[in-house]
Amino acid sequence: MGATKTDLFTKQQNDIAAMAKALAHPARIAILQYLVKKNACVCGDLVDELGLAQATTSQHLKELKIAGIIQGSIEGASVCYCINPKVWKQYRELFNAFFQDVDLKDKCC
Amino acid sequence: MGATKTDLFTKQQNDIAAMAKALAHPARIAILQYLVKKNACVCGDLVDELGLAQATTSQHLKELKIAGIIQGSIEGASVCYCINPKVWKQYRELFNAFFQDVDLKDKCC
DNA sequence: ATAGTTTATTGTATTATTGCAATATTACGA
DNA sequence: TCGTAATATTGCAATAATACAATAAACTAT
Numbered sequence: 001m002g003a004t005k006t007d008l009f010t011k012q013q014n015d016i017a018a019m020a021k022a023l024a025h026p027a028r029i030a031i032l033q034y035l036v037k038k039n040a041c042v043c044g045d046l047v048d049e050l051g052l053a054q055a056t057t058s059q060h061l062k063e064l065k066i067a068g069i070i071q072g073s074i075e076g077a078s079v080c081y082c083i084n085p086k087v088w089k090q091y092r093e094l095f096n097a098f099f100q101d102v103d104l105k106d107k108c109c
Numbered sequence: 110m111g112a113t114k115t116d117l118f119t120k121q122q123n124d125i126a127a128m129a130k131a132l133a134h135p136a137r138i139a140i141l142q143y144l145v146k147k148n149a150c151v152c153g154d155l156v157d158e159l160g161l162a163q164a165t166t167s168q169h170l171k172e173l174k175i176a177g178i179i180q181g182s183i184e185g186a187s188v189c190y191c192i193n194p195k196v197w198k199q200y201r202e203l204f205n206a207f208f209q210d211v212d213l214k215d216k217c218c
Numbered sequence: 219a220t221a222g223t224t225t226a227t228t229g230t231a232t233t234a235t236t237g238c239a240a241t242a243t244t245a246c247g248a
Numbered sequence: 249t250c251g252t253a254a255t256a257t258t259g260c261a262a263t264a265a266t267a268c269a270a271t272a273a274a275c276t277a278t
Binding site: 223225226235239240244 | 249250251252253254255256257258259260261262263264265266267268269270271272273274275276277278
């Protein structure tokens with residue numbers, strides 16, 4: 001077929017995969033890093049910052065917004081984006097839990 | 110076009126995105142969780158475990174192997190897979206660094 | 219009102235991903 | 249050697265993601 005069979009997996013597995021997918025493009029990583037660096041609402045700068053077309057940038061912003069990790073607010077003619085701290089922490093905790101030290105054997109295969 | 114413009118971004122940004130992409134499917138999350146739970150080389154079980162076709166499972170294993178996060182070794186007629194502890198730690202550290210506490214403002218937008 | 223600015227949406231082309239059947243490959247055992 | 253078992257690969261179809269031009273929508277300023 002071609003569509004992911006989400007019903008075969010647990011909600012947690014689908015959630016982690018969805019979070020990872022939100023991060024699975026360098027432009028979205030760049031956007032998040034920029035917002036974290038500024039640690040403020042950013043209006044407009046992002047298109048110039050990335051080097052991608054305005055439409056493409058807008059699309060990546062939309063995906064990050066759908067994933068919940070950023071939020072936007074209308075500020076006059078422009079729209080300002082910033083990290084959603086609550087969701088950011090959720091991401092951190094989920095990935096932390098996933099990668100938590102499990103005393104992996106050094107010699108395995 | 111349709112192809113990711115990797116040249117617009119830093120190596121670090123591309124690396125993080127590539128790692129996230131390796132995790133961006135619930136089947137691959139399930140595989141990793143299973144290998145971590147077993148904390149050993151696993152031979153054969155995975156196809157039954159996942160519920161996907163053998164060919165599909167093999168393909169996901171291949172992607173994880175290319176990403177470096179698992180390794181396989183031939184064990185007679187079957188192939189055994191396990192976590193690559195070194196790369197696992199790299200993933201953990203990179204995501205940790207990315208999500209590190211940055212004292213995000215609670216009230217932003 | 220009108221022109222300019224900023225962001226979102228739509229349409230379309232291209233590439234990537236997902237999934238499975240069929241086949242190939244490799245190793246083992248009788 | 250021949251048949252069986254376990255993985256990998258190939259070929260194909262369907263879906264998703266990436267990118268951008270063109271356009272729309274919403275606000276500003278003159």
